[in-house]
Amino acid sequence: MKKTLLLAFLLLTTTAIAQQDPEITWTLKRDRDGIQVFTRKVDGSPYDAVRAEMLVEKVRLSSMVALILDAEACSQWADRCSESYVHEHISDTEQLIYTLNDLPFPVKDRDVMSRVTWSQDPQTGTVSMHSQPAAGVIEERKDALRLTDAKVSWHFQPEGQGVVRVINEAHVDPGSALPGWVTNMLLVDTPFETMKAFREAVRDEKYAGAEYGFVREP
Numbered sequence: 354m355k356k357t358l359l360l361a362f363l364l365l366t367t368t369a370i371a372q373q374d375p376e377i378t379w380t381l382k383r384d385r386d387g388i389q390v391f392t393r394k395v396d397g398s399p400y401d402a403v404r405a406e407m408l409v410e411k412v413r414l415s416s417m418v419a420l421i422l423d424a425e426a427c428s429q430w431a432d433r434c435s436e437s438y439v440h441e442h443i444s445d446t447e448q449l450i451y452t453l454n455d456l457p458f459p460v461k462d463r464d465v466m467s468r469v470t471w472s473q474d475p476q477t478g479t480v481s482m483h484s485q486p487a488a489g490v491i492e493e494r495k496d497a498l499r500l501t502d503a504k505v506s507w508h509f510q511p512e513g514q515g516v517v518r519v520i521n522e523a524h525v526d527p528g529s530a531l532p533g534w535v536t537n538m539l540l541v542d543t544p545f546e547t548m549k550a551f552r553e554a555v556r557d558e559k560y561a562g563a564e565y566g567f568v569r570e571p
Contacts, residue, residue, distance in 0.1 A: 378393055378394075379391035379392070379393045379404060380392055380393060382540070382541045383541050383545055385545070386549060387407050387408065388405060388406070388407045388545055388548045388549060389405065389406055389407070390403065390404070390405045390540075390541050390544050390545050391403070391404045391405075392404075392540055392541075395524055398524070398526070400524065400525065400526055400527075401524075401540065402522065402523065402524040403522070403523055403524075403540055403541075403544055404520065404521070404522045404523075405520070405521045405522075405544035405545065405547070405548045406518060406519060406520045406521070406548075407518075407519050407548050407552065408512065408516055408517070408518055408519070409516070409517050409519055409552055409555070410515055410516050410517075411515050412517060412555055412556065413561070413563070413570055414473075414478075414480050414509050414511070414517065414568050414570055414571070415560075415563040415564055415565050415568045415570065416555050416556075416560040416561060416563055417480070417507075417509045417517070417519070417555055418471065418480060418482075418509075418563065418565055418568060419560040419563035419565075420551065420554055420555045420557075420560055421482060421507060422439070422448070423559075423560070424437040424438050424439050424450050424451075424452070425437060425438055426554070427452060429550075429554060430547065430550035430551050430553070430554040431547050431550070431551075432542070432543045432544075432546040432547045432550070433454050433455055433456065433539075433543055434452060434453075434454060434455075435453050435454065435455035435462075436451075436452070436453040437450065437451060437452040437453070438450070438451055440466060440490065440491070445471070445565055445566055445567055446470060446471040446472065446567050447468070447469065447470050447471070448468075448469045449466060449467070449468055449469070449487055449490060450466070450467050450469050450484075451464070451465070451466050451467075451491065452464065452465055452467065453497060456535065457535060457538075460531060460532070460535055461496075461497065461498050461529075462496060462497040462498070463497060463498050463499075463500050463527065463528070464494065464497040464498075464499055464500070465486050465499065465500040465503055466486065466487050466488075466490045466491055467484045467485065467486060467487060467503075467505075468484065468485060468486075468487040469482060469483070469484045470482070470483050470484070471565075471567060472567070473567055473568055473569060477510065477511070478510075478511045478569065478571055479508055479509065479510040479511070480508070480509040480568055481506060481507065481508050481509075482506060482507040482508075483504075483505075483506050484504070484505045484506070485503065485504050485505075486500055486501050486502070486503055488501065498527075498528045498529065499528070500525065500526070500527070500528060501526075501528070502525070502526035502528075503523070503524075503525040503526065504523065504524050504525070505521070505522070505523040505525070506520075506521070506522050506523075507519070507520070507521050508520040508521075508522075511571040513571075515571075519548070519551070519552075521544060521547070521548065523544075
């Protein structure tokens with residue numbers, strides 16, 4: 354089946370937020386526990402894009418950034434993430450992050466070295482993370498297939514009164530054909546479970562006091 358998957362563990366530049374482009378048509382696949390998961394076709398690609406969003410109350414923007422940058426904690430909240438680490442901390446707004454995704458047998462695991470960049474919109478206050486593969490940084494491993502086309506973004510959009518809209522989007526070429534049941538799982542179940550776990554993990558007290566020079570809290 355020619356669809357895409359959200360390797361949600363990937364802290365990987367994708368399309369803009371759907372509300373900002375009226376021509377983007379998203380199809381709702383799941384609406385449960387305050388989390389919505391959508392997919393849509395992508396011009397020129399046989400694989401769909403996926404988008405998950407939810408509202409989170411009383412959480413600082415910097416805490417959300419800190420959770421994602423705590424790469425070694427990836428396996429605790431990002432579904433199917435088995436290993437992750439910061440390979441190089443270039444600056445507060447740019448990192449190289451390695452991630453390995455554990456896919457169900459008999460599918461080969463996927464890994465990626467990603468260049469992650471951060472910014473905050475001075476008008477809306479939305480903090481955004483964009484990520485895409487960085488080639489040639491480390492050697493490929495024999496037990497995993499290296500992703501070379503995987504664009505992922507996170508957006509933390511203040512809604513007022515202490516509410517933040519969390520949006521995760523991805524468009525990933527898995528590098529080889531996947532069984533339909535695996536594709537369907539990764540398109541809906543993986544982003545859903547990741548968002549649910551993110552909502553809980555971001556409240557850990559170790560992220561409460563995080564500060565970043567590029568982040569202005571509402």
